Structures are given as structure tokens and as C-alpha cells.
């Protein structure tokens with residue numbers, strides 16, 4: 097049940113996307129997200145759909161596995177859809193008393209749900225195809241210029257990669273504690289809202305205790321190995337661009353130009 | 365009264381790159397009142413196996429029968445099963461959450477729907493049963509030592525009065541003294557309460573002295589199953605599975621290989637002492 101949480105997780109494979117330099121993938125994610133906000137109309141929609149399909153295909157991650165990740169945001173998707181459907185002003189198509197559904201409502205609901213779904217699917221490709229280590233390296237290097245204006249780039253990337261690394265650990269821990277409490281007769285599923293909220297206590301208390309314990313252990317382990325931030329630190333495997341990375345940048349630029357062109361010239 | 369496993373398979377994360385077959389055609393029968401040691405190298409599937417016995421994990425294929433009833437039947441009450449087959453997880457102290465030890469031990473009985481009074485009575489006798497001194501009962505679990513926390517957590521499962529008690533590596537991370545104390549306590553629970561007990565461990569040393577049956581797991585299958593003396597005859601097979609026979613047994617087998625007539629079927633220090641003395645007296649007579 098809990099193991100369905102795939103956001104931020106790495107999926108091992110040796111697809112072309114896995115081999116790309118993490119900086120390319122970071123840029124790609126940025127471009128992709130921007131394109132989701134730029135596209136207009138059916139033609140734009142088809143273009144981003146094509147882009148997403150190609151991305152997923154190239155990633156070598158099973159589609160089912162990716163779609164499972166959507167479960168975690170199902171509630172958000174449904175709420176967004178409902179709000180847009182019911183609260184968008186315009187000419188009512190159907191109305192039951194105070195509730196009216198407008199054409200604009202249907203359009204904007206569909207648009208928002210698609211946009212959110214694509215956002216999650218597309219950005220999960222980044223983490224699914226990049227190990228936390230490479231992601232940190234990529235981020236650190238891509239953001240390096242900010243160092244000059246005093247942004248602690250190394251620390252930020254380190255925090256991010258630790259957070260990513262902790263997701264599966266905490267999921268696993270939750271699963272374990274949940275099972276242990278189930279074995280003591282706990283019930284997480286039945287009862288009204290208040291009862292269910294209360295039933296979370298035996299899960300959350302040990303989870304927080306364990307998170308703090310782990311954080312503490314990690315800090316100690318890092319200190320024991322003389323970790324003192326990014327100053328003067330060298331890499332065993334420094335990032336280097338290959339030819340395929342150049343090609344990928346080129347494709348990205350073409351994709352983005354295409355989306356903008358569609359927005360300007362094609363209006364359907 | 366018995367637990368029967370019929371060709372149980374279990375696969376983690378089926379259909380993904382992380383697919384892992386953790387149990388492979390496991391069949392076994394556990395009788396009432398047995399004291400069983402489940403031994404295996406880390407990753408051999410011990411923890412996976414025991415989570416099937418109380419229905420926390422559902423077999424990918426195969427069947428499990430508790431007291432003659434199929435636990436996978438539609439109308440079988442698996443919540444009740446979990447109270448009959450008590451499972452103490454590895455590092456159980458990580459699940460403590462109430463402000464006091466006593467309140468934490470009451471959690472299980474309360475979930476069974478027992479009255480407050482009955483829950484407290486059970487907590488009382490469970491804490492007695494694990495031998496935790498009364499002065500610790502009303503403290504926060506986080507103030508206790510590792511071994512004390514472990515006892516408190518075991519009491520939390522005992523308080524549900526299970527018919528079968530399963531303990532997953534109850535000695536992991538304890539010092540030798542704490543380890544002996546816990547094992548002795550478990551052995552005495554078996555003797556006095558006549559409970560069926562399954563003790564999971566990756567160390568032969570832990571279980572050899574106490575149990576009357578050993579099940580050896582290797583790569584998700586049962587490698588050996590029998591009385592300790594029978595199992596320890598297969599020293600090579602055990603070593604191939606990453607396990608060792610108890611040190612005394614190894615010593616006796618080495619002695620025998622060098623022509624000293626001691627019994628190789630020795631599993632405890634006491635038996636070893638007798639075997640050596642016997643060999644000596646024979647030597648003197650000759």
C-alpha cells in the first residue's frame with residue numbers, strides 16, 4: 097500500500113535517459129515544466145503529450161510503475177477538478193439548484209487535471225532516471241554561479257539529496273511500524289475521521305522518534321568522516337558532458353521552440 | 365491445533381525491476397506446544413516467512429491453515445488471527461509510543477476490546493512474565509535501557525495472550541548478558557505457559573540450547589528441518605548456507621575427526637563436558 101509512493105524514487109535501468117548528464121535532465125525538466133504552462137489549445141496539448149510519451153518511452157521505466165505514482169496525488173487531482181468544474185463562472189450548461197456546470201468549467205477542469213498529471217509524470221522522470229548522488233552533483237554544478245552571491249549551493253543540494261534518500265527509508269519504516277502495530281491489534285482503516293486520526297498516534301510517534309534517531313546517526317556518521325561542507329571538496333567522478341548530452345540540449349531547444357511556435361501561430 | 369503451510373511462495377514487488385522472490389515452495393507443519401528455532405543467513409526469508417503466519421503478508425501462491433481453517437478464506441477474521449499468533453518484530457522497542465511502559469503494554473489488550481481493568485490485569489502479568497522490574501513500569505519507555513525496552517515491547521505482544529508467540533531475532537543488538545536473559549525468559553515462558561514458540565535467529569548458538577526443533581532457511585526455501593542433533597549432522601550443508609554449527613558441536617566433531625571417541629551430537633556445553641569426561645574415563649580404562 098505505502099510502497100506505491102514512487103515520487104522521488106530511482107528506478108534502475110540503463111536507458112539513454114539514465115545515461116544522460118544530470119544537468120541536461122535538470123534543464124530538460126525545467127523546459128518541460130515551462131512548456132506545460134505555455135502550451136495552448138489542442139495542438140499544443142498534442143505536442144506536450146508527444147513529448148511526455150517520448151520521454152517515458154526513453155526512460156525505460158514501465159508505464160504502470162509511473163502511473164502508480166499518481167495515486168499519491170489522486171486526492172489533489174480530484175479536488176482541483178471539482179473546484180474548476182463547479183466554480184468557474186460562465187454560461188451554465190447544466191444546473192441543479194445552486195450547482196451549475198459551465199462549458200468554461202469543463203474546459204478548465206480538464207486542462208488543470210491534465211496539466212497537473214503531466215507535471216507529476218514528467219518531473220518524476222528526472223528522479224526515476226537519476227540516482228540521488230548524480231542529481232546532487234548535477235544541481236550543485238548547475239547552480240554553482242549562485243555561490244558568488246552567497247547562496248550555499250552545496251548545502252542546498254546536500255539537503256535535497258538527503259531528503260530524497262530518506263523518502264524510501266521513512267516509507268519502509270512506516271511500513272514496519274504499521275505492521276508491528278497491526279500485530280498488536282491496531283486498526284488503521286475503520287471508524288470515523290476522529291477515530292482514524294487517533295489511530296495514527298501509534299504510527300506517528302515511533303516514526304518521528306525514528307526519523308530523529310536516523311538524522312542524528314547520519315549527522316554523526318558524516319562528522320566522523322570529517323564532512324565539513326563543500327569547500328575544497330573534490331569529486332571522485334566529476335561530471336563531464338558527452339556528445340549525447342549536446343544532442344539532448346539541441347532536442348530540448350527544438351521542443352521548446354516548437355511549443356512556442358505552436359502557441360503563436362496555430363490557434364486551435 | 366496446528367499451523368500448516370502448503371507450498372507458500374512470496375514475491376516482493378512483483379512485476380517491477382525490484383522483483384524479489386523471498387519464499388519458494390515453503391511447506392511446514394507446526395504443532396501445539398512446540399519450541400522451534402528458525403535459522404538462516406540474513407536475507408534467507410525468515411522474517412518474510414513469519415509474517416505469513418499471522419496474515420500480515422499474504423502468500424503470492426500456496427495456502428496457510430490455522431487450526432484446520434484456511435486463513436485466506438473470504439470470511440476468515442484475520443484480525444483475530446493476529447491476536448492468536450503474536451508476532452514480536454525485530455527491534456520491537458522501536459514501536460513503543462505511549463507515555464509510560466505500562467500504558468504501552470495495555471495497547472494490545474485494549475485493541476482486543478477488553479475492559480480497562482482486564483487490559484491492566486493482562487499488562488500486569490505480561491510485564492511480570494518478561495521479568496521487567498516494577499520500578500520501570502510507570503516510566504517513559506525512552507528512559508529504559510535497550511534490553512529493558514525490548515522486554516517491555518515483548519510484554520506488549522504477550523499481553524494479548526496469543527496461542528503462538530513468534531519472536532524475530534529477539535536478541536539482535538543486545539549484549540551477551542541481555543541476550544541470555546531474554547532467551548532464558550523465553551524458554552521459561554515455553555515451559556510455564558506451554559505456549560507454542562517460534563524463535564527466529566541467524567545464530568545457531570542462540571537457539572541450540574533451547575529449542576526442540578530447528579528449521580533452517582536458505583534462499584527462501586527450507587533446507588533442513590528436524591531436532592537440533594539431527595540438523596547439526598549436516599555441518600557442510602549448513603556451512604554452505606552461511607551458517608555454522610554451535611562451537612561445542614564443531615569442537616566435538618573436530619575431536620572425533622582426530623580419533624578421540626566423543627559423540628558428535630553434542631549441542632550444549634554441559635553435554636560436551638560429559639562427553640569429554642566419558643572419553644577420558646574410557647581412555648584410562650584402556
Ligand SMILES: Nc1ncnc2c1ncn2[C@@H]1O[C@H](COP(=O)(O)OP(=O)(O)O)[C@@H](O)[C@H]1O
Nearest residue numbers: 376384386404405406407408409410411412413
Ligand atoms: N519489504 C521488502 N521489499 C522488498 N524486498 C524485501 C522486503 N523485505 C525483504 N525483502 C527481500 O526478501 C528477502 C528475504 O528477506 P527477509 O525475509 O527479511 O530475510 P531474513 O529475515 O532471513 O533476513 C531478502 O532478499 C530481502 O532483500
Ligand SMILES: [Mg+2]
Nearest residue numbers: 410411454532
Ligand atoms: Mg529478518
